[in-house]
Each structure stands twice: as structure tokens, then as C-alpha cells.
Amino acid sequence: MMRRREFIAGLGAVVWPLAARAQQRSLPVVGYLDGQSLEVSEEARREFRQGLKDNGFVDGENVAIEFYFSGYQMERLPEFLAELIRRRVAVIVAASGPISVAVSKATTTIPVVFMAPADPVRLGLVDSLARPGRNMTGINIFLAELVAKRLGLLHELVPTAQRVAVLVNPTEAVITETTAREVEPAARAMRLQIQIYEASSSAEINAAFAAMAREPPDALFVSSGPFFNARRVQLVNLASRHAIPTIYADRLIAEVGGLISYGTDQLAWYRQVGIYAGRILKGAKPADLPVVQSSKFELVINL
Numbered sequence: 001m002m003r004r005r006e007f008i009a010g011l012g013a014v015v016w017p018l019a020a021r022a023q024q025r026s027l028p029v030v031g032y033l034d035g036q037s038l039e040v041s042e043e044a045r046r047e048f049r050q051g052l053k054d055n056g057f058v059d060g061e062n063v064a065i066e067f068y069f070s071g072y073q074m075e076r077l078p079e080f081l082a083e084l085i086r087r088r089v090a091v092i093v094a095a096s097g098p099i100s101v102a103v104s105k106a107t108t109t110i111p112v113v114f115m116a117p118a119d120p121v122r123l124g125l126v127d128s129l130a131r132p133g134r135n136m137t138g139i140n141i142f143l144a145e146l147v148a149k150r151l152g153l154l155h156e157l158v159p160t161a162q163r164v165a166v167l168v169n170p171t172e173a174v175i176t177e178t179t180a181r182e183v184e185p186a187a188r189a190m191r192l193q194i195q196i197y198e199a200s201s202s203a204e205i206n207a208a209f210a211a212m213a214r215e216p217p218d219a220l221f222v223s224s225g226p227f228f229n230a231r232r233v234q235l236v237n238l239a240s241r242h243a244i245p246t247i248y249a250d251r252l253i254a255e256v257g258g259l260i261s262y263g264t265d266q267l268a269w270y271r272q273v274g275i276y277a278g279r280i281l282k283g284a285k286p287a288d289l290p291v292v293q294s295s296k297f298e299l300v301i302n303l
């Protein structure tokens with residue numbers, strides 16, 4: 001068992017002094033589940049802590065935050081969830097869409113603050129946006145709702161495009177299903193032909209680009225999700241090597257050389273879930289906290 005840990009899959013636990021561990025046990029615990037790596041999430045953790053601080057909670061003083069990072073290895077999630085549920089932590093923060101859905105199936109009693117990739121009512125996380133009605137609330141980050149907009153931007157970028165490849169990760173089922181459902185009607189409206197490619201490993205990404213090389217698309221649409229964020233350098237290098245104009249969901253990928261990205265302001269997500277976690281620690285019930293809709297969007301173009 002790891003106390004107040006920041007975990008990277010494959011590395012061992014930090015052993016805290018007994019006195020420090022005893023102090024942590026006396027504080028309410030927020031269990032923070034993230035599919036990313038520790039390094040990528042540094043800014044996110046800072047914003048999350050600030051959201052808690054806005055409600056008067058400071059890590060190590062009057063609350064203990066235990067960070068669990070799977071390093072994009074989602075198979076570790078059940079282990080992390082089981083530990084948090086066994087310990088009955090005060091709040092669980094589900095810092096990605098796939099994690100949010102998994103947590104909703106694992107507990108109906110522990111308060112949860114989620115980041116939903118699409119309409120949380122349709123995903124079964126809440127009864128309604130205004131009155132969630134259950135043990136969960138959070139923020140809708142509009143990953144699915146922005147699919148058509150992102151495809152439209154790609155079409156504006158390459159107006160002569162007729163064939164667009166769409167790369168998805170089948171292991172991130174919620175994101176993949178919503179992407180496929182939204183991209184097909186949007187493509188028909190723009191008179192685009194789409195070809196969906198699947199990849200859930202580095203080798204499969206290489207294979208997908210090899211297949212694209214045999215039948216070159218005019219442009220590439222990369223789905224959202226932590227896996228593709230983790231493979232951003234590989235994606236950017238392959239898109240450049242094959243000269244395929246590509247749009248991404250996360251500005252992280254544009255920052256390492258990707259052509260263009262469009263999505264919601266991710267740092268704002270983390271502060272908001274910190275604010276809601278703080279309100280729950282003060283006694284608010286998730287059932288009474290309306291789901292927040294993302295309102296700030298970022299278009300990032302790599303000049």
C-alpha cells in the first residue's frame with residue numbers, strides 16, 4: 001500500500017515515515033486517479049491543488065491527496081480503484097473519461113468528481129446535468145461534441161481533401177464509440193470519405209501509418225485520449241514523414257510539433273474538479289452539484 005503517493009507504473013512505492021503516515025491517516029483523503037504519466041500531469045496537479053485551496057483545503061495540512069498515475073496502462077485501474085474503495089476515501093477524482101465510467105460501475109456510495117468525455121447523462125454517470133442525483137458530479141469536457149468541429153477545421157485546412165483517415169484507440173471504448181458515431185455523419189455532410197484505423201500500441205500506430213502509406217489519405221484525424229497523448233512524438237514524426245496534414249484533440253501534441261489541435265482548455269478542467277472536491281469535503285452532496293460544461297476552447301496551430 002502506498003500513502004499519498006504519486007505513482008508511475010513500473011516503479012516501486014515511496015515508503016513514508018510512520019509519523020507522517022499516521023498524520024496522513026488523520027486527514028480526509030482525496031483519491032486522484034489519472035491515466036497519464038506523472039510528468040505530463042504536473043500542471044494539472046497544480047491546478048487541482050489550487051481548486052482545493054480555493055475552498056480552504058491544503059494538501060498535507062487539512063487534507064491528504066493520494067495520486068495514482070497509471071502511466072497510460074489502464075489495466076492498473078482496477079487495482080487502484082479497489083484500494084480506494086476498500087479504504088473508503090472521502091472523495092474520488094476520476095481524471096479522464098474512461099476512468100469516470102469505470103468508477104461509476106465500481107461504487108455508488110463514495111462521492112466522485114469526474115471528467116466526462118461526452119454527455120454524462122448518456123454515459124449513465126448522472127440523472128441530469130442540473131441535478132446529478134447520485135454520488136457523482138463533475139465536468140463535461142466535450143470530447144465527443146467537438147468531433148464534428150475538429151473535422152470541419154481539418155477540412156478548412158485542406159479544402160481539396162476527399163479521403164480522411166481517422167485513428168482511434170479501441171481500448172478506450174467510450175472515446176472510440178463516440179468518435180465513430182460523431183465523425184461519420186459529419187463526414188457525410190462535408191462529402192468526405194473516411195477510413196477508420198485502430199491502434200492501441202506503438203507497433204499498431206506504425207502499422208496504421210504503413211497502411212495509410214499504401215492508400216494515402218488527404219488528411220488525418222486523430223481521436224482524443226490519454227494513449228495518443230502519450231504517443232504524441234511518435235504520431236507527429238509519422239505524420240510528418242508521410243506528409244499527412246493532421247489534427248489532434250490536445251494542445252500537448254501541437255506543442256511537440258503537431259500541425260493543429262482543437263479542444264477545451266484542459267487546465268481549467270483540473271481546477272474545476274479541485275473546486276468541486278473541496279465543496280464535497282465541506283459537506284456538499286454530489287447529487288446537488290450541477291455538472292459544469294466546459295466553456296473555453298483552444299485552437300492551436302503550429303506555425
